[in-house]
Amino acid sequence: MNDVNRRVLPGFRLSLGYTLAYLGVLVLVPLAACFSKAATLPFDRFWAAVSTERAIAAYELTVGASLVSAAINVVLGVLVAWVLVRYEFPLKRLVDSLVDLPFALPTAVAGLVYSSLYVESGWLGRFLVPLGIQAAYSRLAIVLVLVFVGFPFVVRTLEPVLERIDADIEEAAACLGATRLQTVTRVIFPSLYPALVTGFALSFARALGEYGSVVFVSGNMPYKTEIAPVLIVARLEEFAYAEATAIAVVLLVISFSVLVVVNLLERWSKRVYA
Amino acid sequence: MSTPEKTNPRSDPRWVRVALIAAALGVIGVLIVIPLVDVFVEAFGRGLGAYWQTLTGDADTQAAIRLTLTVAPIALALNLIFGIAAAWAISRFRFPGRTLLTALIDLPFSVSPVVAGLIFVLIFGLQGYLGPWLRAHDWRIIFATPGLVLATTFVTFPFIARELIPLMEAIGADEEIAAASLGASGWQLFRRVTLPNIKWGLVYGIILCNARAMGEFGAVYVVSGHITGRTDTMPLRVEKLFQEYNTPGAFAVASLLASLALVTLAVKTALEWKTRRDLAEAARLRSEGDAA
Numbered sequence: 001m002n003d004v005n006r007r008v009l010p011g012f013r014l015s016l017g018y019t020l021a022y023l024g025v026l027v028l029v030p031l032a033a034c035f036s037k038a039a040t041l042p043f044d045r046f047w048a049a050v051s052t053e054r055a056i057a058a059y060e061l062t063v064g065a066s067l068v069s070a071a072i073n074v075v076l077g078v079l080v081a082w083v084l085v086r087y088e089f090p091l092k093r094l095v096d097s098l099v100d101l102p103f104a105l106p107t108a109v110a111g112l113v114y115s116s117l118y119v120e121s122g123w124l125g126r127f128l129v130p131l132g133i134q135a136a137y138s139r140l141a142i143v144l145v146l147v148f149v150g151f152p153f154v155v156r157t158l159e160p161v162l163e164r165i166d167a168d169i170e171e172a173a174a175c176l177g178a179t180r181l182q183t184v185t186r187v188i189f190p191s192l193y194p195a196l197v198t199g200f201a202l203s204f205a206r207a208l209g210e211y212g213s214v215v216f217v218s219g220n221m222p223y224k225t226e227i228a229p230v231l232i233v234a235r236l237e238e239f240a241y242a243e244a245t246a247i248a249v250v251l252l253v254i255s256f257s258v259l260v261v262v263n264l265l266e267r268w269s270k271r272v273y274a
Numbered sequence: 275m276s277t278p279e280k281t282n283p284r285s286d287p288r289w290v291r292v293a294l295i296a297a298a299l300g301v302i303g304v305l306i307v308i309p310l311v312d313v314f315v316e317a318f319g320r321g322l323g324a325y326w327q328t329l330t331g332d333a334d335t336q337a338a339i340r341l342t343l344t345v346a347p348i349a350l351a352l353n354l355i356f357g358i359a360a361a362w363a364i365s366r367f368r369f370p371g372r373t374l375l376t377a378l379i380d381l382p383f384s385v386s387p388v389v390a391g392l393i394f395v396l397i398f399g400l401q402g403y404l405g406p407w408l409r410a411h412d413w414r415i416i417f418a419t420p421g422l423v424l425a426t427t428f429v430t431f432p433f434i435a436r437e438l439i440p441l442m443e444a445i446g447a448d449e450e451i452a453a454a455s456l457g458a459s460g461w462q463l464f465r466r467v468t469l470p471n472i473k474w475g476l477v478y479g480i481i482l483c484n485a486r487a488m489g490e491f492g493a494v495y496v497v498s499g500h501i502t503g504r505t506d507t508m509p510l511r512v513e514k515l516f517q518e519y520n521t522p523g524a525f526a527v528a529s530l531l532a533s534l535a536l537v538t539l540a541v542k543t544a545l546e547w548k549t550r551r552d553l554a555e556a557a558r559l560r561s562e563g564d565a566a
Binding site: 005006008009010011012014015016018019020022023026027028029030031033034037076079080082083084086087089093095096097098099100101102103104105106107108109110112113114115116117123124147148151167170171180205208209210211212215216228229232233236239241244245248251252255256258259 | 284301305308356401427447455459488491543
């Protein structure tokens with residue numbers, strides 16, 4: 001295909017050249033600038049900037065809230081994907097397309113509406129606040145919007161896998177005397193693991209960098225409800241560019257590591273579960 | 275096989291089905307439907323007249339709408355050209371580093387929007403690498419429209435390319451090779467063969483890219499400088515109105531963005547159904563062809 005295409009089809013150099021130039025100018029050079037700016041800081045100043053108590057509290061909250069929200073999304077995602085693939089009910093198609101709303105709804109809108117729903121006078125807050133559940137301006141609020149933002153990932157990675165499971169396998173399990181529960185937990189779930197890992201990681205990665213929705217609902221209190229991206233913005237607004245960049249580098253390294261781990265896990269699970 | 279409904283090993287007991295469906299609908303209801311309805315209830319709560327007045331009576335809100343309608347199309351056009359070029363290069367040719375290039379295209383998705391804004395401040399901002407040079411020539415990028423375009427383009431960078439690459443790989447190059455052998459020029463080949471084949475995938479990528487471009491918050495927040503009436507896009511305007519305790523104003527602008535999201539979802543769903551129908555149709559024709 002290689003040689004034939006290049007001889008017959010036009011535009012190889014043009015399209016590849018344009019792609020590389022555009023990618024370089026818009027993505028690679030700016031990202032490199034971020035790392036090179038951080039590198040101009042002497043190491044002790046870099047370390048001082050990224051390891052302040054406030055910064056460490058922010059990383060812990062960012063990673064912690066992202067992990068919790070991704071875990072919740074796995075549970076909710078399994079439930080919703082299972083129902084959408086296996087059962088019939090009225091308005092199913094509408095429900096199915098609503099799953100994607102978090103992808104289409106601007107994060108600022110999500111933040112605005114979640115902040116108004118869970119305050120004491122809000123539609124949901126009026127039931128929750130009397131029970132002592134503060135789901136606005138708290139860590140719970142952060143987890144809640146992150147669940148919203150990452151919700152479609154697990155559902156959408158799981159659905160095609162569920163659709164592809166052979167009826168034969170389940171029938172075989174039933175014929176061999178497995179109860180329905182055994183079939184589901186021992187036969188169906190194991191074949192979902194790779195998709196679950198992917199969905200979890202996508203949802204986690206999205207949550208790590210999320211800013212727009214969190215800034216509305218969290219209250220942004222240093223040490224308590226301040227996530228790393230909010231801290232970067234706070235440093236920028238103090239014109240502390242070097243410190244902001246140092247924290248940004250930490251965040252970038254965390255996100256890129258997640259990306260690498262996801263790729264490795266996907267490769268590994270393809271080998272093991274294929 | 276006497277009573278297939280009862281013994282079908284794939285069907286769950288009725289109470290399990292009902293309970294799971296109820297739970298799933300509850301999740302979607304609380305997580306998605308209630309917030310969506312709430313946006314419109316809050317926006318229209320004081321009547322249609324007040325809503326209209328909130329949107330049209332505020333010059334800064336008007337400016338924000340105009341700015342979003344300027345920035346998003348430019349970012350979209352830039353990424354559209356890139357997406358087509360990247361998909362052509364990656365799906366039609368084999369070259370060293372092809373897998374790496376495909377992976378690099380996805381890179382902006384794993385960069386926090388705030389960091390995406392920051393990297394452009396580091397280059398074009400006053401203290402940035404090109405800052406002094408830009409100031410000498412009296413050019414403004416950060417805290418001005420070009421910065422908003424750059425940041426928006428960065429965060430929406432992968433959308434169209436990602437949609438087109440697998441699609442064009444699935445379609446294959448046979449038709450294009452035939453056209454080229456018959457003497458079609460590059461442009462004819464693209465317009466008459468490639469474009470008709472990829473048009474629905476292209477529309478799909480464009481609407482997703484557009485939704486993100488119009489709704490982007492974090493990246494533009496960092497580069498905008500929040501100059502009311504000049505560098506506030508619609509999502510930034512929502513935040514500013516919210517900070518000023520102008521909740522009706524914030525929800526009015528938010529309702530426009532939520533409507534955009536609904537239109538995006540509707541087009542997306544329609545396209546997905548169409549693709550599924552087309553695939554089923556193609557499979558049917560193929561099996562009929564085999565039978566004949």
